[in-house]
Amino acid sequence: MAEGMVQTVYNAQHKVPWHWPVPAYLVTKAIGAGVFMVLALGFGLHLFGFDRETAVIGLLVSLAFVAITTLLLVYDLERPERFFSILLRPQWKSWLTRGAFILIGFAVVAGVWWLLETLAYFGVLGSGLADAARPIALWTGVVLAGGAAIYTAFLFGQAEGRDLWQSSLLPFHLIVQALVAGSGVLLLMDAFWGLPESVGAVSLIVFIAALLVDLFITLVGEFGMPHASETAAAAAHEISHGRYRGHFWFGSILLGHIVPLALVALTVLLASPLLLVAAALAAITGLYFYEYVFVMAPQEVPNS
Amino acid sequence: MSAHVHEPRSACLNDKHAFETKNAPYVPLASIPRHFMNYGFIIDNRKCIGCHACSTACKSENEVPLGVYRTWVKYVETGVYPDARRHFQVTRCNHCANPPCVRICPVTAMYQRADGIVEFDPSLCIGCKACLQACPYDAIYIDPDSGTAAKCHYCSHRTEIGLEPACVVVCPEHAIIAGDIDDPSTEISRLLATQDVTVRKPEQGTAPKLFYIDGNDVALHPTATERAAELYVGGCDTVACGGGTGAEGNGRKGGKWERSDAEGSQQWDGDQDAGSAGAAVGGADSDR
Ligand code: SF4
Numbered sequence A: 001m002a003e004g005m006v007q008t009v010y011n012a013q014h015k016v017p018w019h020w021p022v023p024a025y026l027v028t029k030a031i032g033a034g035v036f037m038v039l040a041l042g043f044g045l046h047l048f049g050f051d052r053e054t055a056v057i058g059l060l061v062s063l064a065f066v067a068i069t070t071l072l073l074v075y076d077l078e079r080p081e082r083f084f085s086i087l088l089r090p091q092w093k094s095w096l097t098r099g100a101f102i103l104i105g106f107a108v109v110a111g112v113w114w115l116l117e118t119l120a121y122f123g124v125l126g127s128g129l130a131d132a133a134r135p136i137a138l139w140t141g142v143v144l145a146g147g148a149a150i151y152t153a154f155l156f157g158q159a160e161g162r163d164l165w166q167s168s169l170l171p172f173h174l175i176v177q178a179l180v181a182g183s184g185v186l187l188l189m190d191a192f193w194g195l196p197e198s199v200g201a202v203s204l205i206v207f208i209a210a211l212l213v214d215l216f217i218t219l220v221g222e223f224g225m226p227h228a229s230e231t232a233a234a235a236a237h238e239i240s241h242g243r244y245r246g247h248f249w250f251g252s253i254l255l256g257h258i259v260p261l262a263l264v265a266l267t268v269l270l271a272s273p274l275l276l277v278a279a280a281l282a283a284i285t286g287l288y289f290y291e292y293v294f295v296m297a298p299q300e301v302p303n304s
Numbered sequence B: 001m002s003a004h005v006h007e008p009r010s011a012c013l014n015d016k017h018a019f020e021t022k023n024a025p026y027v028p029l030a031s032i033p034r035h036f037m038n039y040g041f042i043i044d045n046r047k048c049i050g051c052h053a054c055s056t057a058c059k060s061e062n063e064v065p066l067g068v069y070r071t072w073v074k075y076v077e078t079g080v081y082p083d084a085r086r087h088f089q090v091t092r093c094n095h096c097a098n099p100p101c102v103r104i105c106p107v108t109a110m111y112q113r114a115d116g117i118v119e120f121d122p123s124l125c126i127g128c129k130a131c132l133q134a135c136p137y138d139a140i141y142i143d144p145d146s147g148t149a150a151k152c153h154y155c156s157h158r159t160e161i162g163l164e165p166a167c168v169v170v171c172p173e174h175a176i177i178a179g180d181i182d183d184p185s186t187e188i189s190r191l192l193a194t195q196d197v198t199v200r201k202p203e204q205g206t207a208p209k210l211f212y213i214d215g216n217d218v219a220l221h222p223t224a225t226e227r228a229a230e231l232y233v234g235g236c237d238t239v240a241c242g243g244g245t246g247a248e249g250n251g252r253k254g255g256k257w258e259r260s261d262a263e264g265s266q267q268w269d270g271d272q273d274a275g276s277a278g279a280a281v282g283g284a285d286s287d288r
């Protein structure tokens, strides 16, 4: 061995506990919360007029992604049949517990709102009840959707064995990611179902703004600043220069940010809806790449 | 509170009379109310010979499956021939006073007892693996048979009936000292009062209650060393494991819990360039 040998020659090794279901859950949760936030804030702040058909389809998509999120969470358990223990004997200091209840609360509020709008849409109920419940459901839902988007930041904060996850930017970053994913899915819905023009326009503005902010947070905030600990720096190094650099630079930065922004810019020249479809798909795929490296790299820094 | 001074011993694990000495009659720890206790460990590195008796006694006492460990002896080598040296570090759960693994558990399967032992309950665990992410010391694993979290639990089943943990009893060098760190009459308290001790990662704020006498900086610091992966235990499906023995690999659910990994040695170095980082951990697919 070289001069000044310093080596670990015998140790027990540890398996990486969380794999692809966790980054996948982060993406589906971002879509579920993001679609709701963009639509509810749009209706609530009168960025676009209320349209019942958009609400029915949008809430259904949001609920579907919350359901997929729950399935991924349960799938990742080693004892999935015990999932209900979280609800039956909750340990309230755990953000896993708090998050489960936030997700349930969000699903209940979004589900009730969707039901009322759907019944009104098909004429089963008069629209009076849906109209009366809407402001409450909308604003409660926005708060819960925001909670669903960001609670993972606090869960990751409790994961004290992974220093890179202790980022104080993470709550804000998760909200921005939800806006990217939510507005991206609304652009896809616009292309396939034809949403009202104002909904499509607002979604596009949110999509561009959120992508730019996300790019800034990622490059300057998460990776451009010095890290608080050596293990956080080691994980960040693996992402930006190590084994995950391909996922990060080509998957997250190029495919997830530069390509969609370029495709959106191209729509000025070629007014093709397919460009926006491709942009939205690229951004969501890129988001998965980012979540993947962010979840995996810190788990590979040895703790013993 | 009654004094209970334990002398160095090497005894049959279940023979409580082996603990009696002329000066200090055996006082079952179980006779002391648990809320007055605060259990901790000292690992005396001046005495440890790296024999792994503790690792194997723990395996046997707690029926720990192949491929996972509640305690093990980490070997670190430093220096230049002929001044090279091997350091041993018994490594396990620190029974932290401020345990993040307990805070994150959604169902109280990981919990802190009144006597300071951080214990787990496999009948409650849902296998979310959050505690594995919360422990900054790699002390927890998922039991491949039950799919639930497990780790050193201070042999609480023995402690409750007045016996010491299996590793303490089996150690031929009396390098592991267990006891109540709040009782000034115990051997562990006396050592804590008179010796310089260190803990792993004090900056984490977890307040570990496993103290090392003569702790080695390099061994205490997981990212400080190169890793000769072929000498690792645990098979080849683990973090930083290369061409290992593979003798003890495990994988629940047909590989759900598996990954292949690196070739060659690994060194964590914040300054390493992209090329060396790639060589250190490359050649692996971390997906399931
Ligand atoms: S060492 Fe790890 S498992 Fe043990 S109490 Fe501390 S945080 Fe929990």
Ligand code: SF4
Binding pocket: B104, B105, B106, B107, B108, B109, B110, B120, B124, B125, B126, B127, B128, B129, B130, B131, B132, B148, B149
């Ligand atoms: S794996 Fe088990 S013990 Fe660990 S946090 Fe999850 S439920 Fe609790």
